Amino acid sequence: xxxxxxPFERIYVEEAAREHPGTARVLEQLASSRVIVIDHxxxxxxxxxxxxxxxxxxxxxxxxxxxxxxxxxxxxxxxDFGHPRFFYNALALNCVYDCGYCYLxxxxxxxxxxxxxxxxxxxxxxxxxxxxxxxxxALSYDTDLLTFEHLLPHAREWLAFARSRPELTxxxxxxxxxxNLLRGIEPIPNAVLAWTLSPQPVVERHEAMTPSxxxxxxxxxxxxxxxxxxxxxxxxILRVPDWEKxxxxxxxxxxxxxxxxxxxxxxxxxxxxxxxxxxxMKRRAAPxxxxxxxxxxxxxxxxxxxxxxxxxxxxxRECLLRHVGAERIFVT
Ligand code: SF4
Numbered sequence: 001x002x003x004x005x006x007p008f009e010r011i012y013v014e015e016a017a018r019e020h021p022g023t024a025r026v027l028e029q030l031a032s033s034r035v036i037v038i039d040h041x042x043x044x045x046x047x048x049x050x051x052x053x054x055x056x057x058x059x060x061x062x063x064x065x066x067x068x069x070x071x072x073x074x075x076x077x078x079x080d081f082g083h084p085r086f087f088y089n090a091l092a093l094n095c096v097y098d099c100g101y102c103y104l105x106x107x108x109x110x111x112x113x114x115x116x117x118x119x120x121x122x123x124x125x126x127x128x129x130x131x132x133x134x135x136x137x138a139l140s141y142d143t144d145l146l147t148f149e150h151l152l153p154h155a156r157e158w159l160a161f162a163r164s165r166p167e168l169t170x171x172x173x174x175x176x177x178x179x180n181l182l183r184g185i186e187p188i189p190n191a192v193l194a195w196t197l198s199p200q201p202v203v204e205r206h207e208a209m210t211p212s213x214x215x216x217x218x219x220x221x222x223x224x225x226x227x228x229x230x231x232x233x234x235x236x237i238l239r240v241p242d243w244e245k246x247x248x249x250x251x252x253x254x255x256x257x258x259x260x261x262x263x264x265x266x267x268x269x270x271x272x273x274x275x276x277x278x279x280x281m282k283r284r285a286a287p288x289x290x291x292x293x294x295x296x297x298x299x300x301x302x303x304x305x306x307x308x309x310x311x312x313x314x315x316x317r318e319c320l321l322r323h324v325g326a327e328r329i330f331v332t
Contacts, residue, residue, distance in 0.1 A: 022117030106277025
């Protein structure tokens with residue numbers, strides 16, 4: 001884990017998760033944390049009137065057993081990379097990082113992290129869904145899954161699962177630099193390791209607690225060297241001061257450290273967010289130019305006005321087109 005991330009001082013264990021081997025595994029690794037048994041994770045996680053910001057300073061970990069909703073239909077606001085059956089799942093809720101633009105700040109009432117221990121039930125749900133045809137499954141939604149891999153090897157288990165199911169394609173998206181947690185696994189063609197990358201000034205200003213651009217790029221380069229299909233996500237693109245220079249410099253920097261021609265594909269998208277989540281974020285987070293920008297509302301989504309969105313996407317796309325073909329750039 002990033003050294004700036006504080007270990008969980010308290011771990012709440014749901015009664016139904018108490019006997020699960022995953023729970024024992026996590027508790028063994030976090031032996032100095034205080035353990036409190038609770039009835040149901042929602043009693044704590046969904047409690048009204050939580051102090052989001054205070055919790056974010058020192059979040060607790062909740063270990064729980066998921067009972068249902070093992071797969072969700074992919075959102076219209078996320079790219080499906082041409083896969084007709086696009087789903088995602090939530091193996092954890094909330095994140096140890098603290099990106100100022102993160103929709104989780106507006107979606108959940110608190111900042112504690114829930115980690116579901118019963119991955120076997122998620123795998124069984126995927127097998128059931130596969131009976132109806134090939135499936136594209138994003139595994140790291142509503143969290144950054146790789147940041148928990150040292151506690152519970154969910155990503156590793158999914159890669160082993162996908163190895164014998166070629167009709168399943170999995171994507172593991174992260175800002176983590178800890179590719180070493182997956183090292184040693186033989187790459188498979190139906191898995192994509194995706195790194196979300198931002199210009200370093202954006203990392204410093206808006207992606208608190210995350211690894212630097214340099215460290216993320218190094219992790220992506222190692223995964224490519226080992227033979228994994230690697231996706232680069234430049235999402236969200238932010239209209240930061242000097243953005244017309246910041247983003248081209250950033251693409252030049254990527255091209256200097258990664259062989260962009262060997263990247264599987266690129267996923268681009270400007271900042272966009274459910275307007276109700278944005279309202280919640282304004283109440284919870286420290287005031288910032290990012291949250292208080294005069295966004296345009298369209299069908300429940302807040303984002304930059306269309307001419308600005310188009311300018312921003314076009315600039316990043318043009319910079320990438322110097323290195324890769326248009327067919328490998330997906331814009332949301
Ligand atoms: S890494 Fe992703 S999930 Fe985590 S805080 Fe940042 S945007 Fe949110």
